Amino acid sequence: MAGESKTRGKPIRCKAAVSREPGEPLVMEEVMVAPPMAGEVRIRIICTSLCHSDITFWKLKEPPACFPRILGHEAVGVVESVGENVTEVEEGDYVLPIFVPDCGECTDCRSEKSNLCSAFPFGIYPWMPRDKTSRFTDRNGEVLHHFLQVSSFIEYTVVDITNLLKINPNIPPSKACLFSCGISTGVGSAWRTASVEKGSSVVIFGLGAIGLAVAEGAKMCGASRIIGVDTNPDKFELAKKFGVSEFVNPKDLGDKPVSQVIIEMTDGGADYCFECVGFASLVQAAFASCRKGWGKTIMVGVDKPGATLEFDSFDMLQLGKTVMGSLYGGLKPKSHIPILLQRFLDKELNVDHFVTHEMKFDDINKAFDLLIQGKSLRCVMWMDK
Amino acid sequence: MGKKASETAGKAITCKAAICRKPGEDLVIEEIEVAPPQAWEVRIKIICTSLCHTDVTFWKMDFGPAGSFPKILGHEAVGIVESVGEHVEEVKEGDLVVPVFLPSCNECRDCTSSKSNICTKLGSKFYLGMPRDGTSRFRDLKGEVLHHFLFVSSFVEYTVVDIAHVVSLNHHVPPDKACLLSCGVSTGIGAAWKVAEVEEGSTVAIFGLGAVGLAVAEGARLCGASKIIGVDLNPDKFEIGKKFGVTHFINPIACGEKTVSQVVKEITDGGADYCFECIGLASLMKDAFSCSREGWGKTVILGVEKHGSELNINCYEILRGRSVVGSMFGGLKPKSDIPILLKKYLDKELRLDDFITHEVNFQDINKAFEFMAQGKSIRCIIWMDK
Numbered sequence: 001m002a003g004e005s006k007t008r009g010k011p012i013r014c015k016a017a018v019s020r021e022p023g024e025p026l027v028m029e030e031v032m033v034a035p036p037m038a039g040e041v042r043i044r045i046i047c048t049s050l051c052h053s054d055i056t057f058w059k060l061k062e063p064p065a066c067f068p069r070i071l072g073h074e075a076v077g078v079v080e081s082v083g084e085n086v087t088e089v090e091e092g093d094y095v096l097p098i099f100v101p102d103c104g105e106c107t108d109c110r111s112e113k114s115n116l117c118s119a120f121p122f123g124i125y126p127w128m129p130r131d132k133t134s135r136f137t138d139r140n141g142e143v144l145h146h147f148l149q150v151s152s153f154i155e156y157t158v159v160d161i162t163n164l165l166k167i168n169p170n171i172p173p174s175k176a177c178l179f180s181c182g183i184s185t186g187v188g189s190a191w192r193t194a195s196v197e198k199g200s201s202v203v204i205f206g207l208g209a210i211g212l213a214v215a216e217g218a219k220m221c222g223a224s225r226i227i228g229v230d231t232n233p234d235k236f237e238l239a240k241k242f243g244v245s246e247f248v249n250p251k252d253l254g255d256k257p258v259s260q261v262i263i264e265m266t267d268g269g270a271d272y273c274f275e276c277v278g279f280a281s282l283v284q285a286a287f288a289s290c291r292k293g294w295g296k297t298i299m300v301g302v303d304k305p306g307a308t309l310e311f312d313s314f315d316m317l318q319l320g321k322t323v324m325g326s327l328y329g330g331l332k333p334k335s336h337i338p339i340l341l342q343r344f345l346d347k348e349l350n351v352d353h354f355v356t357h358e359m360k361f362d363d364i365n366k367a368f369d370l371l372i373q374g375k376s377l378r379c380v381m382w383m384d385k
Numbered sequence: 386m387g388k389k390a391s392e393t394a395g396k397a398i399t400c401k402a403a404i405c406r407k408p409g410e411d412l413v414i415e416e417i418e419v420a421p422p423q424a425w426e427v428r429i430k431i432i433c434t435s436l437c438h439t440d441v442t443f444w445k446m447d448f449g450p451a452g453s454f455p456k457i458l459g460h461e462a463v464g465i466v467e468s469v470g471e472h473v474e475e476v477k478e479g480d481l482v483v484p485v486f487l488p489s490c491n492e493c494r495d496c497t498s499s500k501s502n503i504c505t506k507l508g509s510k511f512y513l514g515m516p517r518d519g520t521s522r523f524r525d526l527k528g529e530v531l532h533h534f535l536f537v538s539s540f541v542e543y544t545v546v547d548i549a550h551v552v553s554l555n556h557h558v559p560p561d562k563a564c565l566l567s568c569g570v571s572t573g574i575g576a577a578w579k580v581a582e583v584e585e586g587s588t589v590a591i592f593g594l595g596a597v598g599l600a601v602a603e604g605a606r607l608c609g610a611s612k613i614i615g616v617d618l619n620p621d622k623f624e625i626g627k628k629f630g631v632t633h634f635i636n637p638i639a640c641g642e643k644t645v646s647q648v649v650k651e652i653t654d655g656g657a658d659y660c661f662e663c664i665g666l667a668s669l670m671k672d673a674f675s676c677s678r679e680g681w682g683k684t685v686i687l688g689v690e691k692h693g694s695e696l697n698i699n700c701y702e703i704l705r706g707r708s709v710v711g712s713m714f715g716g717l718k719p720k721s722d723i724p725i726l727l728k729k730y731l732d733k734e735l736r737l738d739d740f741i742t743h744e745v746n747f748q749d750i751n752k753a754f755e756f757m758a759q760g761k762s763i764r765c766i767i768w769m770d771k
Contacts, residue, residue: 308697
């Protein structure tokens with residue numbers, strides 16, 4: 001790509017959607033993106049999608065929210081230049097930034113059981129992991145904070161190599177970017193975290209993109225029954241395309257708790273219950289809905305920092321249920337994403353229905369509105385070409 | 386020497402029982418009448434029984450449905466079948482059996498699955514009587530009903546137990562070792578072996594070094610754990626714990642400014658692979674959870690929280706790859722797993738002898754309560770007439 005070599009080693013001036021005040025529309029601005037330092041890669045974003053976690057930290061007024069910030073963490077792009085010591089990717093490579101780091105060398109990365117790299121611990125930081133500084137400045141030279149090690153609401157971003165994966169160029173960008181967070185998180189939660197067994201019954205609380213991705217993952221694992229729980233009945237028709245076969249709307253139940261209905265429907269409780277909204281109280285409902293003896297409750301959604309789950313201690317003891325949680329569906333980015341991408345290419349994993357809207361990057365605030373109003377699953381925003 | 390089985394079958398037996406008439410007061414040894422077993426029931430001549438902390442909890446409990454008196458406590462025991470009721474084919478007169486509080490009907494979905502030990506058919510109703518009809522087989526000599534306890538009631542010379550709560554033993558085993566496997570020791574070993582599935586080289590943290598906690602240590606040792614950290618307020622437990630494989634000891638009040646969680650994380654370089662709560666306090670369950678390693682740390686709840694306190698778990702901590710699971714009887718299926726553990730004992734893989742720290746005769750049963758209250762005993766065996 002002849003164009004790229006001109007900017008190697010130099011700051012790039014480009015467009016970004018900057019979040020300056022909590023809950024306020026993002027502002028399109030010209031910003032400066034510094035070249036990648038050692039271990040880093042500068043990427044030209046092709047397209048990016050909005051995830052609910054972006055909204056959570058856009059609205060939040062206290063740490064770890066911080067402003068001004070470049071949000072966005074689901075994207076796909078092309079390598080513009082690499083910093084020192086980077087050999088895994090080169091200029092022109094088609095790459096997926098992933099907010100969960102994977103250094104490949106520490107105890108966790110070398111263990112099959114964990115996806116939480118200890119060399120580059122996951123956290124909601126405002127900076128680049130190795131030197132804890134930012135690569136972004138605005139017109140006035142003021143620092144703009146990073147988000148989830150990706151910051152994709154911008155034409156060019158800088159990402160650590162531990163947060164980057166080279167992927168098969170045959171995957172269309174509007175599908176590839178989905179694997180960067182939401183879809184992988186959902187599929188992984190069923191496949192890797194819960195290890196859903198063939199023939200199981202599954203209940204999914206929250207039929208947003210994550211919940212529907214759990215449904216796809218459960219389907220991939222051979223679940224026999226996938227029940228969706230959501231207060232928005234509009235979601236039911238769409239959810240059928242993702243393998244959800246039965247629906248419960250808590251608002252239609254009167255005084256009856258959701259868990260009681262599910263226990264009746266499943267003759268004792270479901271084998272796996274997934275919470276995909278991000279409310280501690282729903283995790284408790286999920287716990288009550290899963291079957292004694294072997295039921296597993298999986299917390300997928302992210303609640304506010306400091307939120308706690310509360311369980312009756314005696315119930316916890318005597319019902320034999322498990323409560324578990326994972327980041328990114330327990331997936332090890334560099335080992336598992338290629339597997340999921342291949343299953344997509346082989347048509348064993350379907351992600352087409354996740355993209356409900358596409359628009360230009362300039363219209364990003366519309367994407368926020370659509371998601372907040374519950375009218376979209378994934379809205380893909382294309383950078384100018 | 387007891388009465389010959391053939392003489393008493395079908396008739397009420399008059400024998401001695403240690404009755405709990407008032408909460409927290411000494412048990413009173415009295416003669417009572419034990420009715421013959423009805424359909425699905427087995428009458429057992431107890432050889433020996435042991436005191437478990439759960440007995441003490443319900444000995445003191447003076448409120449709620451469980452706070453009903455008079456009752457016959459005790460649920461860890463071993464005995465010989467004296468007679469059986471209709472439909473009982475699994476055991477016959479003369480068989481050596483262990484009664485257990487956890488039922489197995491062998492027919493429901495849970496009993497036929499290897500993944501669960503929580504029988505759907507029995508065990509959740511009628512705490513004060515027999516599981517199928519809620520009535521009692523015990524009356525004192527004035528004719529007053531004596532309540533059952535945990536479907537076993539072993540502080541009596543003859544008890545009546547539902548076949549679902551009876552485990553048949555094929556091997557010739559010393560009765561006092563079989564008695565241990567009736568509750569606490571099996572719970573601990575099972576928790577390490579079956580619930581946590583401790584792997585070789587794992588690190589383990591155990592909160593509470595009573596019989597259950599020490600049994601977790603023994604189970605973890607059997608599974609090849611590399612570090613077994615015991616957490617207890619009683620410093621005497623360290624020496625005792627060493628016999629059961631405990632490698633590190635933490636006394637929460639002797640950690641200085643550090644929390645127990647910080648110390649565990651230092652010892653294990655990040656947190657233990659498996660953490661066990663073996664006391665029954667929600668605050669300790671939370672501490673145990675905080676000691677678990679992110680990525681894969683599993684916390685197992687074994688203690689019975691009797692105050693209704695809630696277990697609080699931080700969402701972000703659980704999101705980071707941790708899990709919490711509770712289990713009764715260490716996830717073991719009594720009828721198949723108690724014989725397996727006994728065989729491991731006979732094959733000298735599993736060590737049980739050190740759990741027995743005291744022995745008394747039935748008439749001195751109240752001493753067993755004293756030993757436990759003083760924190761001096763792990764298991765005190767109470768022998769019926771020898």
